[in-house]
Amino acid sequence: MLNYTTENIVFLEVPDEVSLAYTISGCTLGCKGCHSSDSWHKDNGAPLSLDYFSQRLKAYQGLISCVLFLGGEWELSALLPLLKLARSKALNTCLYTGLDDVTPTLKAELTYLKTGRWLAELGGLDSPFTNQRFTDLRTGQCLNHRFTCN
Numbered sequence: 001m002l003n004y005t006t007e008n009i010v011f012l013e014v015p016d017e018v019s020l021a022y023t024i025s026g027c028t029l030g031c032k033g034c035h036s037s038d039s040w041h042k043d044n045g046a047p048l049s050l051d052y053f054s055q056r057l058k059a060y061q062g063l064i065s066c067v068l069f070l071g072g073e074w075e076l077s078a079l080l081p082l083l084k085l086a087r088s089k090a091l092n093t094c095l096y097t098g099l100d101d102v103t104p105t106l107k108a109e110l111t112y113l114k115t116g117r118w119l120a121e122l123g124g125l126d127s128p129f130t131n132q133r134f135t136d137l138r139t140g141q142c143l144n145h146r147f148t149c150n
């Protein structure tokens, strides 16, 4: 089972979506300057059970349009059922990963994918120099321009 350290409603991380977002424990990439290093240990936080997640989707029914997981790709067998449940409720799904790509099996359950680790010298999605990419997997379109001011 996956653990999570934060659960928030977010408006900016996925363009045009109101997202229920979870920071998942256990990222091993160790980016220098990571803003959620408290989530690096996989046992930190609380368990994100399918039952609990289902209750949260029910509580936010009609108020959210998307579910966002910040990590969790390292435990596919636990992440996939959560994504499938969200999609069964007609919600869009998004994964923020520090990897440069994820498996086709995982992509099949995602509407959006943010790839690329945090490199402070290149900046995040709002930087023209970033190594990160935010993709709408339905069209393959890069949506990085939605994160910049221009």
Ligand code: SF4
Pocket: 027, 028, 029, 030, 031, 034, 035, 036, 037, 071, 097, 098, 099, 117, 118
């Ligand atoms: S990929 Fe994200 S969560 Fe993982 S260490 Fe890098 S910035 Fe932190």
